[in-house]
Amino acid sequence: MSSQRGNISRTRPQRHQNDTAFKNNKFDTSSLTKKLNTKVHEAVCQHCKDVLEWRVKYKKFKVLTQPKKCVKCLQKTVKDAYHIICKPCACKLELCAKCGKKEEIVVRVEKGPKDTAIGSVSKDEEERDIDELDFAGEDDDDEEEEDNDNHDEQTDNDTNNASKNT
Numbered sequence: 001m002s003s004q005r006g007n008i009s010r011t012r013p014q015r016h017q018n019d020t021a022f023k024n025n026k027f028d029t030s031s032l033t034k035k036l037n038t039k040v041h042e043a044v045c046q047h048c049k050d051v052l053e054w055r056v057k058y059k060k061f062k063v064l065t066q067p068k069k070c071v072k073c074l075q076k077t078v079k080d081a082y083h084i085i086c087k088p089c090a091c092k093l094e095l096c097a098k099c100g101k102k103e104e105i106v107v108r109v110e111k112g113p114k115d116t117a118i119g120s121v122s123k124d125e126e127e128r129d130i131d132e133l134d135f136a137g138e139d140d141d142d143e144e145e146e147d148n149d150n151h152d153e154q155t156d157n158d159t160n161n162a163s164k165n166t
Contacts, residue, residue: 024059036061041080042110043087045096045103052082052098071100 025033041052055061061081068078070086072093077086083097087109090097096105 022058024057028059032063033059036063040107042107043085043090043097043105044083044107045099045101046106047103048096048098049106055082 025037036056039056041049044052052061064079064081067076068083069076070078070089071084072089072095073086075086077088078084078097080087080097084100085093085095085097087097089095090105091109094102094105096103
């Protein structure tokens with residue numbers, strides 16, 4: 001037996017071997033699975049990056065629902081699962097955000113607009129969306145002001161007519 005005490009070598013190969021590799025998106029084609037498959041793990045050492053990629057590959061990765069507290073700045077700024085240090089502290093102190101050791105960071109955090117927990121949006125797309133929202137909001141505000149002005153004028157006329165009738 002392979003579990004027998006002191007039995008170091010095994011004489012036969014593994015009895016049941018997988019014919020095909022596990023695919024985490026074979027039956028689950030949700031948007032969350034797609035985002036996790038494309039996620040880039042930033043501010044971590046090579047070992048932690050391999051661990052996180054293994055978790056994603058075999059559907060063991062669970063996203064955070066609420067931010068965690070950073071062990072360096074003691075603020076609730078850790079938005080990535082399995083991390084203990086927030087990205088700004090990890091970059092400033094040059095520590096791995098997952099294990100907290102001073103290892104070589106394989107993927108640096110890019111400084112720029114705030115990116116979401118999973119995936120990011122380019123600056124052009126973000127500016128275009130903001131511009132569209134601004135234009136839509138301005139038109140709505142103008143219409144509401146005109147409606148309020150018309151309503152005020154109508155109530156003034158009604159009060160004037162009521163005072164003339166009495």
